[in-house]
Amino acid sequence: MGMPARLRRGLLSLLGLLLVVVLLFPLVWMLASSFKPLVEIMTSQPQLLPKNPTVANYAQILWATSEVKNFPRFVMNSLQVSLGTMMLTLILATLGGYGLSRFRYRGKQTLSRLMLFIYVFPAVPLLIPVYKLMTRVGLFDTHWALILVNTTFAAPFCTWLLTSFFRAIPKELEEAAEVDGATPVAAFIRIVLPLAAPGLVTIGAYSLITAWGEYMFASVLVIDNLKKTAPLGLATYMADQYIEWGPLSAGAVLVVLPVLLLFYPVAQRFIQGFIAGAVKS
Amino acid sequence: MRRSWVGPALLTPIAALIVMMILIPLGEGIRQAFIQAPLGIGPGRFVGWANFSRVLGDPVFWQALKNSLVWTASNLILQLTLPLFIALLLNERFTGNSLVRTVLLTPWITPGVVVAVMFRWILEPTIGIMNDMLFTAGLISKPLILLGSRSHALPTLIAINTWKFLPFGTLLILASLQTIPQELREASRADGASFWQQLGRVTLPIITPMIWFVAFLAFTWNFNLFDLIWLTTEGGPANASMTLPVLIYKKAFKMLQMGDAAAIAVMASAVLVVLGVLYFKFAAPPEEG
Numbered sequence: 237m238g239m240p241a242r243l244r245r246g247l248l249s250l251l252g253l254l255l256v257v258v259l260l261f262p263l264v265w266m267l268a269s270s271f272k273p274l275v276e277i278m279t280s281q282p283q284l285l286p287k288n289p290t291v292a293n294y295a296q297i298l299w300a301t302s303e304v305k306n307f308p309r310f311v312m313n314s315l316q317v318s319l320g321t322m323m324l325t326l327i328l329a330t331l332g333g334y335g336l337s338r339f340r341y342r343g344k345q346t347l348s349r350l351m352l353f354i355y356v357f358p359a360v361p362l363l364i365p366v367y368k369l370m371t372r373v374g375l376f377d378t379h380w381a382l383i384l385v386n387t388t389f390a391a392p393f394c395t396w397l398l399t400s401f402f403r404a405i406p407k408e409l410e411e412a413a414e415v416d417g418a419t420p421v422a423a424f425i426r427i428v429l430p431l432a433a434p435g436l437v438t439i440g441a442y443s444l445i446t447a448w449g450e451y452m453f454a455s456v457l458v459i460d461n462l463k464k465t466a467p468l469g470l471a472t473y474m475a476d477q478y479i480e481w482g483p484l485s486a487g488a489v490l491v492v493l494p495v496l497l498l499f500y501p502v503a504q505r506f507i508q509g510f511i512a513g514a515v516k517s
Numbered sequence: 518m519r520r521s522w523v524g525p526a527l528l529t530p531i532a533a534l535i536v537m538m539i540l541i542p543l544g545e546g547i548r549q550a551f552i553q554a555p556l557g558i559g560p561g562r563f564v565g566w567a568n569f570s571r572v573l574g575d576p577v578f579w580q581a582l583k584n585s586l587v588w589t590a591s592n593l594i595l596q597l598t599l600p601l602f603i604a605l606l607l608n609e610r611f612t613g614n615s616l617v618r619t620v621l622l623t624p625w626i627t628p629g630v631v632v633a634v635m636f637r638w639i640l641e642p643t644i645g646i647m648n649d650m651l652f653t654a655g656l657i658s659k660p661l662i663l664l665g666s667r668s669h670a671l672p673t674l675i676a677i678n679t680w681k682f683l684p685f686g687t688l689l690i691l692a693s694l695q696t697i698p699q700e701l702r703e704a705s706r707a708d709g710a711s712f713w714q715q716l717g718r719v720t721l722p723i724i725t726p727m728i729w730f731v732a733f734l735a736f737t738w739n740f741n742l743f744d745l746i747w748l749t750t751e752g753g754p755a756n757a758s759m760t761l762p763v764l765i766y767k768k769a770f771k772m773l774q775m776g777d778a779a780a781i782a783v784m785a786s787a788v789l790v791v792l793g794v795l796y797f798k799f800a801a802p803p804e805e806g
Contacts, residue, residue, distance in 0.1 A: 248611035255603065256613075258680070259620055262635040263627065265646060269638070282646050332531040339524025347528060349797060354539055355734070356793030358741045360762040361782030364549060364769050365542030388538040391531055449628025451744040456770060467630040471748060474634060481638055488634040492627050499626055503619050511692035 263492065270485040277481050293482035304461050307487055310469030313379065314448055317465055320383040321390065321447035322440050328391045329439055333398030348399065351392040359389065359452065367456050381457045382465065386447040394439035400512060401435030402428065437502055438509030448495055466491045549779035568780035578781065580756050581764040584671060585740065588760050592739040595679040597732060600686035608694045625684040633748035636677050640664055667757040670750050674758055678745055682738065686731045693727035694720070729800040740789065761785045
């Protein structure tokens with residue numbers, strides 16, 4: 237015995253709205269509060285919207301920089317690390333995903349499983365050995381160390397996601413191009429890559445997001461204040477005896493906003509790509 | 518058919534990275550567990566199982582182990598059930614559905630350090646909005662301490678972490694729901710099946726492999742989670758929210774007891790690898806060969 241369709245849909249919409257509030261409230265709260273003057277922050281009866289909005293918090297985090305707290309620099313460092321991670325991941329996952337989908341050889345299935353199985357290993361135990369490894373090869377305290385670590389943890393999953401995209405592209409298209417005289421590499425670049433574009437967008441976004449927010453390895457592999465990434469930088473503000481919530485929230489907004497702005501336009505595509513990659517049938 | 522060496526050759530770069538960054542360090546980590554080096558400096562000397570026996574005699578280790586089990590199990594249960602119902606909701610037609618889908622991933626994209634900042638502020642006992650709302654609603658009469666309380670810290674962190682990881686499971690389960698033919702659902706509804714009957718007889722059997730996959734991802738992620746706990750409570754107060762990853766990090770990089778940290782790491786990894794092997798043996802990922 238069903239309820240009237242319109243009532244049912246209205247109730248579902250209400251549930252959906254509630255969900256949106258739960259998902260977004262913490263961020264909305266922080267965004268609104270980042271425009272509050274100190275008196276509106278240090279009160280036991282905080283309001284959602286600032287009464288006297290100010291950009292002082294942003295001015296402070298962006299311009300009141302010191303040797304230890306150079307926020308604009310932190311953001312630039314994060315940008316460098318995450319773009320580097322994205323590019324390296326795209327290259328490795330494209331090669332690997334193609335290698336796992338187009339050719340037949342023994343052990344392929346095992347290799348494909350391995351791409352997921354490595355996520356079983358906890359990352360924390362790797363901290364000490366990776367720290368020592370980076371010291372030994374001279375990459376300690378460089379952004380390369382972070383790019384390599386982030387790529388290691390993003391690329392296998394991305395490879396696994398990409399295989400289904402490559403599998404979905406008919407082999408005949410490439411073969412036809414080769415019959416027309418294109419080399420296998422040219423056929424791959426001109427035919428396969430454009431068709432796999434949704435997959436590439438998906439893994440590009442995935443690797444960028446994971447690298448942008450990475451904290452644990454960065455906290456161990458980088459010590460120079462001028463090389464710290466944004467998550468590390470924010471953590472220094474949070475470790476203060478007296479936390480300045482205003483500038484801290486402004487900084488947090490500046491860390492989360494770029495990824496959200498970058499992500500929302502490709503969200504639907506990312507979700508579709510993710511679904512296509514995860515439901516392999 | 519192309520030559521058979523091309524496929525494996527294309528996998529060399531990523532395989533090299535995995536060997537260099539995961540397998541070799543893992544071996545090195547195991548070696549470290551049997552070495553004692555003062556302050557982690559120098560090559561150290563072989564001490565057999567001494568690190569393990571010291572760790573096993575440390576009450577903090579047992580506390581962390583217990584917390585890790587509570588943490589992983591609670592997160593797993595919440596991150597399987599809630600996403601299932603959210604996915605069922607999103608699989609229905611209603612106004613605003615696409616809005617929910619667009620913002621769905623927001624918590625997951627939000628970097629861990631930002632999540633820590635937001636919730637520390639919201640839950641702050643004196644200036645946080647949470648306390649103000651609870652006051653206004655008449656639910657509390659004195660400030661409620663959450664992250665700073667021995668009894669509330671771990672449950673609070675579980676709630677925050679679930680908020681962050683809800684979207685991912687929802688997305689995957691929703692993907693799986695969409696493979697169920699619309700006719701099948703309508704047919705069972707026309708047969709008079711209730712919501713729960715439909716869920717049990719039609720929906721769950723089809724999405725079970727995906728549920729297992731989400732369980733696998735959620736298990737490894739939650740067990741290994743570090744940044745949220747470290748940046749909010751550092752495992753405190755009085756080790757109340759100390760989990761194994763946080764303890765390993767603290768011992769290695771704050772207390773400079775590399776040998777002890779490595780011993781704990783070896784034990785934690787062993788458990789995870791056994792569970793991982795079991796998963797891949799009995800509930801392989803949703804994929805054809």
